Amino acid sequence: MRSTSDPGEASAMRIRTLSRMAKMSAIPLGVGRRMAVAGGLKALGRLTDESSLKLHERTADQLFEVLGGLKGGAMKFGQVLSVYETVLPPPISAVYRERLARLQEAATPEDVRQVLEEDLGPAWQNLFASFDDAPASAASLGQVHRAVWRDGRPVAVKVQYPDAREQLLGDRDLTIFAMRWFTSLIAPELDGRALATDLMDRLAEELDYAQEAEAQTAFRAGFQADPDFVIPEVVHQQGRVLVSEWIDGTPLARIIAAGTQEQRDRAGLLLTRLMFAAIPRTGMMHGDPHPGNFRLFDDGRLGVLDFGAMYRHTPGTPSPFEKWMHIHLAETPEELVRVLRELEFLRPGVRADGAELMELFEHSGAPARTETFRFDGPYLRDTLAGMTSSMSVALSLAFPPDFVHAQRAMGVGIGVLCQLEAEVPFQQEALRWLTESAEGDALSG
Template identity: 45%
Template sequence: MSDDGRGIPRGSVSRTARLASLPLGAAGRATLGIGKRLSGRPADAVTAELQQRTAEQLFAVLGQLKGGAMKLGQTLSVFEAAVPDEVAAPYREALVKLQEEAPPMPVRTVHAVLAQQLGGRWRDRFKDFDDAPAAAASIGQVHRATWRDGRDVAVKIQYPGAATALMADLNQLARFARVFAALFPGMDVKPLIAELKARVVEELDYGLEADAQRQFAAAYVGDEQIVVPRVVASAPKVIVSEWLEGTPLSRVISSGSREERDRAGYLLAVLHFSGPERAGLLHADPHPGNFRLLDDGRLGVIDFGATARLPDGHPEPIGRLLRWALAGRADEVLADLRVEGFVRTGVEVDAEAVLNYLRPLLEPIETDSFHFTRAWMQEQAARIADPRNEASRLGRQLNLPPAYLLIHRVTIGSIGVLCQLDSAGDFRSVLAEWLPGFVEK
């Protein structure tokens, strides 16, 4: 990527053209597939080849784009476990790459941002700085360095023009949301894009991110399960924090041992439910690129660009509703759902039907042992998404109040990662310890 001297990527001009090529390419491949079918090739073989080619083009485009395209890809990647294997298989490897790979900024641009953010003598603050990026994300990249006191640090640098590019990408991707239906059948991508757009300003403010990281680090200092690197220095477009060595969760997903999978999944659940109680914040970006499994068995958290402020912890009605549902108290469940706005005024639904809709989703916390698998998530997704099912018809009558939207999305995303990990463990005990209302006082 190059820039025009004002910090705006010169490649922005061609972003729309690359995005616009996606539906055209898909149409071309469909035409090719029809021709091959007519020539006698088996339908399954043609379908598999089309899926593979679609995956290659889709992620070749996303991999070239920073900002919104990569952010959307990362957000979607945590839902991959809900997609049947025959559909998801061609995309899985590309999704993992998307989580941790992107074209780097030119070195001169990196130096210019550091000089602007940390001062013209920025090199004096480091003993050593590696110009080659160690990792890349949707709006910035990370460099490894040594701070002046000898500490190994991660230097997160925001791409110049990230705000403009991010909004341009998201606006374009909203127009081409139907392309992603090939990857996630039944999922409406537009609401996800709308949520990402609403959070753009917050995620672009590295000052807010640094504050959230400091808040998490203070809450988990000395913890035996979760480790958060301390912030060493920060500016609006640069964060310097202690380097955290460990195995990326994407690698645990692809080749981790049974012990690593179970440990990582359990600790992700601990982070999700304990964060609001301990730090007043919910970590709101559960994709695997944000986590490391350390050699000492702790879970390292390395990105805090997306957090939700929950100063009073998780809403107590969530725990209470789960407790009622597990106890089979259908009338209490429906009454609380109405109070919280999950069932709108004037909408008539049967209490037992609502309970039957919810109970399969609560299997992970019914007992002290549950194994998250892709097959389980696919079964739940099919049950809820299939318009022929009673569960799907009932689900369309329910409402998701704005106050619960982000919590719901993060919870579902975290469950998706647990299924990718193929993680088993006692998740009920995590809720019993950290979710208000889950245990009757």
């Protein structure tokens, strides 16, 4: 595999990145950006109103012109956008989605065959009864092809783009810059740099298909006895190629677009169960739970794909969802302050107003306090509005070092539940799995 050890090549890559960053910084947001940063959700309301459609069209055109050379970064940027789609009016989100789609070009058959030959050997075709050159779908750093394994099993062949590593490392600074800039426009109350940096770190992990195969195998073992989930078996892995069982089912994006309420609620229930059950069963949490990674079967099972970016939990410590539930189930200001200090969200010596903290978590914690909760756009908007109005209080909190990745995964998962507009017994699922996890820890101790 080609590397960037050549100083001249590395220098040229850096110059290209700096050039594109310069173009990015010249994008004329003008009053729009300053309003968003200074006015939070109040300005966001004006920026996301359909009357500002032309502003977003101009911004999207220039943004994606600058990002035109990215592959993995552009794909991941699209996943960030999908989180905001529930908050943005459909015409606004459609502007960015349509422009982004232009960047997602498939690798050529020659590129794919080059990787297969280099990593599986010159006789790679002997491994397959048939192989479809046309990609079935695109991943962040590669694409998936449909094939038939030599034993007759339908398989999905995930092939990394030939220069994925070089492109990712070379475009890292630009992609972080672009995501941070976009977040400041759309959701100024979020820490765009932390979000973008974590996304790029996780993206770098996705280059390691051996690690992904190991995580997928662990998930399959952990959910093997559960009739509600389908985790495809790893058939073969070598270098930049990962071969898994092919699974069918309806893509979750199609359920979001046109599914029945019964399908939405079923998918929402199983997504919630996956979030809470994964760590007790596997020691990991799916780190990239966007709609493209799930399939709903006609019999109600949920298929789960893509195990490249996983949150790996430290045994013997509270899980991210356990922390989330403890914080949101605190009944008094005094209890909330105590919980936040115990979980290291409040550093020693930092003064905190418990009543203001209760207000900060009021909207986000509604699912934890409700027997059956309906996730939707208004819930997400109210949560963001609550964060903005209490920003000075939020700044007194410090996320533990291992919580940023988990927080993003949890946020994306909850965002997908809102896209589904699913009604879910969230509290019941949370308490069930957190109780089982605590009992398991007690027995193992």
